[in-house]
Amino acid sequence: MKIKNVLLSCLMLAGALNASAQEAKTEYVPNPYWYIQLQGGAQYTLGEINFKDLISPNVQVTVGRQFNPVFGMRLAVNAWQSRAGVDYNATQTWVAGPTGTGTVVAGPVIPAGTTKVKWMYVAPGIDLTFNLSNLFCGFNPNRVFNFSVFAGGGVNIGWNFDKDSNWDNKDLMNQHTAAGNQNWQYAWTGTKVRGFGRAGIAADFRLSDAVSLGLEANANTLSDHYNGKKASNWDWYFNALAGIKINLGKTYTTRTIEAPKPVERVVEKVIERVVEKPAPAPAAPIVEAKAEPFRRDVFFKIGTVNIRPEEAQKVKEVADYLKANPNAKVEVTGYADRGTGNPTINNRLSKQRAEAVFTSLTKTHKIDASRIKVDFKGDTIQPFAKDVENRVAICIAE
Structure with missing residues (x-):
C-alpha cells in the first residue's frame, strides 16, 4: 500500500512539472526586400x-x-494626362486704341x-516611405492592413500642349488672347521639364505573403x-490610385524561442529510526540562521509602466528589508502578459516596469544601485496563470 502511494505521488509531481512547462514560441524576423x-x-x-472638367486618367509604376519594417525608398513613375481651363464669365470689348485725332476705336466684342x-x-x-503601422504597433507580417506615408520629388515632363489638337473651344481662347486677355500668358509649346514635390498616404491590404492591394x-x-495660366501661385495636381503590389523574395523569416525548462525539485525522503535507548547525544553544532x-x-x-500608489507600499517594504539587512541584495524582474500586445511591445514594457522599481528604490528610498539586479522577460515567461497577474515586477531579496 505504501509503495502504491509513493508511485502515485511521483506521477502527480511529474504532471505538475509538465503543466508548468511553457510551449515554444515562434518569432518573426523582418527581411529587407524589393517590390513592384x-x-x-x-x-x-x-x-x-x-x-x-479637370478629371483625367492616370497610371503609376x-x-x-x-x-526595415518602418523605412523604405521607391521610384514611382506617374503618367498620362493633365487638364486646365478658364471661364470667361463676361463679354469683353477689344479696344484698339485712339486714332490720330484722339478718338478711341472699339474693336469686336469678345x-x-x-x-x-x-x-x-x-x-x-523618388520618395521616402514610412510604415506607421509597424512603427507604432510592431512588426507583424500577418497584419491585414498597413498604413504608410511618403514624401519626395522628381521631374514632370509635359508635351502636346497645343491649340491644334488638345483645345476645347480654341477659337474663343484665340479671341481673348488677341484681345489682350492675360489668362493664358504662360501657354507653352513643345516639351517642358519642370521639378515637382510630392507627398501622400498609402494603404496596403494583405492578400498573401507576396501580394497586397495598394491604395494611394x-x-x-x-x-x-505648368497649366499655362498665369495665377501667381504654385500649380497643383492630385492623384488617387489603386492596384497590385508584389513583394519579391521573402519579407520575413521565423525562429523558435525555446520555452524555459521547469525547475527540477528534488524531494528527499527522511527516514527516522526509533531506538529504545538513545545513545548520549553529541553536542549540537552551532548553525548560523539564514534569513528567508x-x-x-x-x-x-x-500597457503601463508607472507604479500605482497602492503598489508603492510594496516597493517601500523591499527598501525597508534592504536597510534592515545591509548585506542583502534584491533581484527585480519585469514581465508582461502574453494575452495582449506583441513580443516587441511586451519586451519593452517588462523592461520599463523593472526599471521603474529600480528608480523608486534608488531615487526615492536611497538604496545603493550596486545592491539591485534588474532583469526582464517580456512575455516569454508567464509566472502566473492569469494574464492580469503577469503585468508585474517581481522583487526577491536575500
Whole structure:
C-alpha cells in the first residue's frame, strides 16, 4: 500500500512539472526586400472650371526597396494626362486704341464662355516611405492592413500642349488672347521639364505573403507655368490610385524561442529510526540562521509602466528589508502578459516596469544601485496563470 502511494505521488509531481512547462514560441524576423507596384486611377488638376472638367486618367509604376519594417525608398513613375481651363464669365470689348485725332476705336466684342486644354506628361520621382503601422504597433507580417506615408520629388515632363489638337473651344481662347486677355500668358509649346514635390498616404491590404492591394493618394506641386495660366501661385495636381503590389523574395523569416525548462525539485525522503535507548547525544553544532528570501510582487495596469500608489507600499517594504539587512541584495524582474500586445511591445514594457522599481528604490528610498539586479522577460515567461497577474515586477531579496 505504501509503495502504491509513493508511485502515485511521483506521477502527480511529474504532471505538475509538465503543466508548468511553457510551449515554444515562434518569432518573426523582418527581411529587407524589393517590390513592384502597378496602379491606375484618376487625377484632379487644381483650376477654376467645373470639377468634372479637370478629371483625367492616370497610371503609376513603382519599384521600391523596404530596408526595415518602418523605412523604405521607391521610384514611382506617374503618367498620362493633365487638364486646365478658364471661364470667361463676361463679354469683353477689344479696344484698339485712339486714332490720330484722339478718338478711341472699339474693336469686336469678345463673347463669354469656357475654354479647356489637356496635355500629356510623365513624372518620375523618388520618395521616402514610412510604415506607421509597424512603427507604432510592431512588426507583424500577418497584419491585414498597413498604413504608410511618403514624401519626395522628381521631374514632370509635359508635351502636346497645343491649340491644334488638345483645345476645347480654341477659337474663343484665340479671341481673348488677341484681345489682350492675360489668362493664358504662360501657354507653352513643345516639351517642358519642370521639378515637382510630392507627398501622400498609402494603404496596403494583405492578400498573401507576396501580394497586397495598394491604395494611394498623393499631392504634387509645380511652378505656375505648368497649366499655362498665369495665377501667381504654385500649380497643383492630385492623384488617387489603386492596384497590385508584389513583394519579391521573402519579407520575413521565423525562429523558435525555446520555452524555459521547469525547475527540477528534488524531494528527499527522511527516514527516522526509533531506538529504545538513545545513545548520549553529541553536542549540537552551532548553525548560523539564514534569513528567508523576501519577496514582493508589484503589479501594473495593462500597457503601463508607472507604479500605482497602492503598489508603492510594496516597493517601500523591499527598501525597508534592504536597510534592515545591509548585506542583502534584491533581484527585480519585469514581465508582461502574453494575452495582449506583441513580443516587441511586451519586451519593452517588462523592461520599463523593472526599471521603474529600480528608480523608486534608488531615487526615492536611497538604496545603493550596486545592491539591485534588474532583469526582464517580456512575455516569454508567464509566472502566473492569469494574464492580469503577469503585468508585474517581481522583487526577491536575500
